[in-house]
Amino acid sequence: MGGGYSRRMSSSPADLVREFHRAFGLDARSTPAQVPPELAAHRGELLAEEAAEVAEVSVTGPLDKLAHELADVVYVAYGTALVHGIDLDAVIAEIHRSNMTKLGPDGQVARRADGKVLKGEHYQAPDVAGVLRRQGWLPAED
Numbered sequence: 001m002g003g004g005y006s007r008r009m010s011s012s013p014a015d016l017v018r019e020f021h022r023a024f025g026l027d028a029r030s031t032p033a034q035v036p037p038e039l040a041a042h043r044g045e046l047l048a049e050e051a052a053e054v055a056e057v058s059v060t061g062p063l064d065k066l067a068h069e070l071a072d073v074v075y076v077a078y079g080t081a082l083v084h085g086i087d088l089d090a091v092i093a094e095i096h097r098s099n100m101t102k103l104g105p106d107g108q109v110a111r112r113a114d115g116k117v118l119k120g121e122h123y124q125a126p127d128v129a130g131v132l133r134r135q136g137w138l139p140a141e142d
C-alpha cells in the first residue's frame, strides 16, 4: 500500500469515498449485504446529522456553507452505501432512468401547481431490487 493522498483520474464520489474508508479502516463491502444493526444505525445517524446541517443553512446560507453540507450529505450517503456493499452509482442510474420516464413520448411534462413533476402514463418505477440483485444481493427468503 502506498502512503498519503494521491490525485486520481476519477473524481466519482464512490471512488473518493472508497479511498477514505480504506485510509481510515472504515467498513466497506463489495456485495450488497445486511450489516450489524449498530453499524446500520450509526450510518443512519451520521446521515441524519448531515441532512440536519443542510436544513439549517438552506434558507439563511451562506452559499459556501450550503455547498459544504450538501457535499457532506452525498459523501456520507456514498459511505453508507459502501458499508452496505451497494454500488450507489448504479442505483442512481436506475432512479434517473425511472425519473426520465416521467417525460411522455410527446415531450410533455405534467406538473403540479407547486412545480413538482408528476408521473405520467409512461412512468416506470425504479427497480432498485433488480439493480441490487445484479450486484449479487440475495434477499432473505420470506
Ligand SMILES: [Mg+2]
Binding pocket: 050, 053, 068, 069, 072
Ligand atoms: Mg456537515
